[in-house]
Amino acid sequence: MYRSAKLIAAALLCAGVPVYAQDSGTEPLTAAAADAQRQLRQTFTNLTFEDFGPAPVKGPIYQAIAGGRVIYFAPDSQHLLFAAIYDKNGVNLTALAQDASARKRLGAINPADALVIGPANAPKVIEFTDPDCPYCQALERFWLTKAAEGKPVQRLVYFVSGIHPQAAAKAEHILCSPDPQAEFRAIYSGARPTSLHKCQSGAAKVARDAETVRKMGVSGTPTLLVDGKLISGFQQAELEAFLESKAQKPNPIP
Template identity: 70%
Template sequence: MAALLIAAAPALAQELATHKGNDRSALAQAAAEAEQQLHQTFTNLQFEDFGPAPVKGPIYQAIAGGRVIYFAPESEHILFASIYDKNGANVTALAQEATARKHLAAIDPAKALTIGPAGAPTIIEFTDPDCPYCRALERFWLTKAAEGKPVRRLVYFVSGIHPDAAAKAEHILCSPDKEATFKAVYAGAKPAQMHKCMAGHAKVEADADLVRKIGVSGTPTLIADGQLISGFQQAELETFLDQARAKLAAKAAPHANR
């Protein structure tokens, strides 16, 4: 029996080595095919390197605080990423927008800081006094108002990104003329003394709760006619304004003809 085992050992070792070699060959072939498919699918991108990722097994999509994340249970990885399809569509952003739309019912317009005239196209705006893109958006709204295209903005403050945002938001909300103070702060004014009040502090905290519930993670974030707009997207806002004004004109036309 011992002689038989000794005789069989080299053959078994060779079989195992062959099996491992076949596995490596199959993996190399699969990697080559995957790399070829990558180049064929995303023809407009140049890739400098290609190789195995640490993530293993199936990947699942989850929503945490309104944000889309991905989980690979086999290798126990969480991925914070944006996934694009072969047409260039950001499917992660689309999933996040769908989630945000589900939470629209949580937004109470009566609790917003309202800026702009009644009867103008209405837009929901999540903003941060220290966000440079929010200040650029403010200049855009001022330009549109000067062109005779004002909007009615329902403003909620995002105070968890910049350290002074909460204090500046409370200063705006506690001022006698909230709209004027809002415009001054967003124009870069640095008040010598910040206004404080219980109502303003409570509003800042309530806005922070709403932001967490909906999952707003960046500023500015806008909801225009049910559509989520992440960042200062001027072309999308111009389209919204044109369509909104056309709808208002269409509603007014029958009354004008009577």
């Protein structure tokens, strides 16, 4: 997935993955650190920890949303953390917070303004995409494969035009073509037309999509909303599970 944010810091905050902290060397742990290490091992018994020591992050940590993504800030040490917080039961609290934030922003999406691809009676997904994003192209191949297997979806498509320089022009070309769905598939399959279609309605739709992207805080492609859940990037396993869950169920509108 393409993202505008860069990883600035990592910390002991990630309890669901192996912990990397400042090497404590041969210095003995303080009583508080030794107690913390003991609690860590007792709480997360399914993990093996090779090292334990002080992290560079100091003071309280606060949660924020940036670009649709949950981040954490430690003002005392001026650290920004891109991490996932898990509770002792293995629940990803960061993912839950991100999903809740996405649901709050659903009001920014106008379904009537989407480029609709797929049959009306199929499970619906909201998709933010970029014609020049290789992961979006891989997602397109995935949808085509699933449709051929008898598992189609109806996609409400919005174009992200702020990442690649030709994305807006290609999106307008798709929208201004006689058959936008067919041209969408062609462009995402690697077609390179010698000239790109232009039209006022297509340009207006690209501009509206850009405003929707801004309001939603979408910063990478592809980004999907599936049953109200935010999926960042082409996460094939999650999409397979979604399609499987819909196989014997009626289709709710997201």
